Amino acid sequence: MKRRSVSPALYLAAAGICLLLALVPAQAEEKPSADPKRSVVERNRAEKSKAQQKVEEIENVQFNLIKTGAKEFGAERLSDFLEDLESAVCEENRVKDHSLPEEYITVILTHTDREKELYLFFQQDGSWYLQTEDSAFYGKADFIEEYIDFQEADSNRTSSAKVEIFPLTESQIEWGKQFETYDVSYCFGNSVLRELENGLEEEEAIKVTREKLGSLLKRYRYAISHELYQGEEEHERRREEFLESLKEAMNYEEVEEYYQKHQTSREQILEKGKELWEAEMVIEDMTRMIYEKFRHGEDEIHGIVCEDVREYWGNFLMQVVYPEMEEKEGEAIEETLDEAEAFYRENRIKKD
Numbered sequence: 001m002k003r004r005s006v007s008p009a010l011y012l013a014a015a016g017i018c019l020l021l022a023l024v025p026a027q028a029e030e031k032p033s034a035d036p037k038r039s040v041v042e043r044n045r046a047e048k049s050k051a052q053q054k055v056e057e058i059e060n061v062q063f064n065l066i067k068t069g070a071k072e073f074g075a076e077r078l079s080d081f082l083e084d085l086e087s088a089v090c091e092e093n094r095v096k097d098h099s100l101p102e103e104y105i106t107v108i109l110t111h112t113d114r115e116k117e118l119y120l121f122f123q124q125d126g127s128w129y130l131q132t133e134d135s136a137f138y139g140k141a142d143f144i145e146e147y148i149d150f151q152e153a154d155s156n157r158t159s160s161a162k163v164e165i166f167p168l169t170e171s172q173i174e175w176g177k178q179f180e181t182y183d184v185s186y187c188f189g190n191s192v193l194r195e196l197e198n199g200l201e202e203e204e205a206i207k208v209t210r211e212k213l214g215s216l217l218k219r220y221r222y223a224i225s226h227e228l229y230q231g232e233e234e235h236e237r238r239r240e241e242f243l244e245s246l247k248e249a250m251n252y253e254e255v256e257e258y259y260q261k262h263q264t265s266r267e268q269i270l271e272k273g274k275e276l277w278e279a280e281m282v283i284e285d286m287t288r289m290i291y292e293k294f295r296h297g298e299d300e301i302h303g304i305v306c307e308d309v310r311e312y313w314g315n316f317l318m319q320v321v322y323p324e325m326e327e328k329e330g331e332a333i334e335e336t337l338d339e340a341e342a343f344y345r346e347n348r349i350k351k352d
Contacts, residue, residue: 055079062108063148065295065309077147084143085119089132098129098137105148108297116297165249168269169197171349173262178347182273188213188340193349206344210337217333218325219317220279223286225328235281243270290316 055078058070070078104122111117120131121144128141168176171193179186188209195205223229246252246266259265270277294309302319306312325333 052079054082057111058082059110059112059114062106062110062297064106065291067108067299067307081143081147084146088130088138088141088143090138093138093140095129095137095139098131100131104131105144106295106297107144110297110299118297163245163249165246165251165255167255167258169193170262171197173259173264174349176269176272177264179272182276184213184217184336185340185343187276188337189344189348192344206341210341213340214333214337215317215322216283217336218322218329219283219286221329221333222321222325223282228289229282229285232278235278238281239277287313 055070055075058078060067060069061073061078061081062068100120101122101124104120107119107121109117109119118133121141122129122131127139128144130138130141130144132138168190172190175189175193176182176186191209191213192202192205195208196202200208249255256266259269290313291309294306294312299306299312301312301315304315304319306315
């Protein structure tokens with residue numbers, strides 16, 4: 001059998017392939033990293049970078065009515081708070097069969113794009129819980145105590161526990177004797193007399209009274225027209241609480257003797273002023289409701305972002321209440337003030 005001959009060209013091709021294979025470096029065998037902690041460090045850096053990014057996205061932090069800028073709050077403190085919050089809001093800490101009590105703390109995180117996160121913290125049986133915006137409840141929220149000064153809040157409540165009664169002046173008592181029931185005319189004269197006691201001239205006192213009383217009438221009528229008030233039952237409950245608190249006043253007996261000396265009593269004055277009390281409660285209800293809106297994250301009035309609740313309340317009055325009432329009831333309010341002023345001028349207390 002004859003051997004097949006192989007051409008020189010084929011030998012050369014085979015030799016060339018072998019040479020090329022020899023020149024290609026062998027694939028390096030995968031070896032473990034020289035530093036086994038490297039991946040952990042890199043992961044920690046990534047997590048820190050993510051946390052830092054979240055901190056930078058927060059514009060301000062608000063606890064109840066107190067809003068604080070992120071810089072003033074502190075980047076490290078904010079980072080700790082976000083970490084505590086994230087640790088608490090997890091499936092492991094979720095609790096069922098819970099309801100939100102009447103008293104709770106609101107925490108609002110406002111982002112740089114004006115998006116907000118709202119959390120409600122409350123304490124039950126010595127433990128803290130929080131509620132998220134989707135109405136889910138979570139336990140292990142005791143970390144909130146590290147961010148709120150409860151001791152200062154308690155001291156403020158204690159210092160305001162003891163009240164002092166400021167009785168009507170003799171002129172105000174005499175003015176009130178003309179009325180079976182206190183109305184706008186009574187309020188007008190009573191206010192003028194108060195301003196006179198403060199040292200104003202009569203015409204200036206009348207001017208100031210018109211401004212103050214006009215403002216109150218606008219607030220009252222706005223609250224009524226928008227139903228921003230609670231019912232009579234709640235008002236009566238608060239009235240009873242108020243009367244009880246007066247008995248604890250440091251000068252209660254002294255005031256009682258003072259009124260008896262002027263042939264009247266605290267009970268008579270309060271009974272005559274029952275309708276005024278209702279009006280004051282309506283205005284107070286509206287004030288509380290507006291404050292609650294701010295406490296729950298509404299801080300903008302007609303495009304104006306308010307930094308604190310006083311600014312929010314002031315803008316609400318100036319941008320919303322007064323313009324609307326001026327347009328709808330401005331003339332009626334002016335007529336009411338004209339009548340009250342005329343009554344005062346005709347029946348003012350003559351000084352000897």
